[in-house]
Amino acid sequence: MDERDIQQIMHEHTDYLLRLAFLYVKEWPTAEDIVQDVFITYYQKSDQFEQRSSLKTYLSKMTVNKCKDYLKSWRYRMQILTNSFSSKPKNHRNRLVEQDEKLELAEAILRLPLKYREVIIYYYFEELPVIEVAQHLNLSDNTVKTRLRKARTLLKEELKNNQWEVLLHE
Known part of the structure; x- marks a missing residue:
């Protein structure tokens, strides 16, 4: 897989995967990190893609799995705990x-x-x-x-x- 191929794949699927990741993790920066990680993983292991489903389905499944891993992670739980202590009461x-x-x-x-x-x-x-x-x-x-x-x-x-x-x- 050359650089143009991965750029084309990223161009076609980034927006969709970002929305999907955001719906899981509820934070745009985290969603962006997850999608970037999905593309890096796909680039490194593209030869393992067996084409039993569409590339969109394959990348979506990778994104969902990475989101679930993130939501189970220590980093996420610490962030939630920190936010709960540091959040100010919401005004009107x-x-x-x-x-x-x-x-x-x-x-x-x-x-x-x-x-x-x-x-x-x-x-x-x-x-x-x-x-x-x-x-x-x-x-x-x-x-x-x-x-x-x-x-x-x-x-x-x-x-x-x-x-x-x-x-x-x-």
Whole structure:
């Protein structure tokens, strides 16, 4: 693999992988580090890619795995602990930001536990069918359906005091 090939791959997949990583780790600098690490690993081990799936799927799986590793890491846990001690009480939030429905929904999704957040991401944002979500996460179809149902319930509870009546009616 030469330099032009890897540059083309990075150009095609960087934005998608950054959004995916951010949805897991909730920090842009960390997401950027993870995606950079994914491309470095792919460059070093590109000969191991067996093309049983698309390159996008392969890189996505690498990104998700690196995100999960990061979330389990000591560095992440220390950062969370440090942030909890050093964070200042939040003042009144800017009313315009609170009214931004997309931001509110995104924040609610990011507050979900990881196992619910990832099924929401794959199902709604990646628009994958339940069967493919199950394959990506190594779960049964019924487990994915159950997690989707629970994630929707949690989101409804989270958003019920807001102007999200559309989500509350099925």
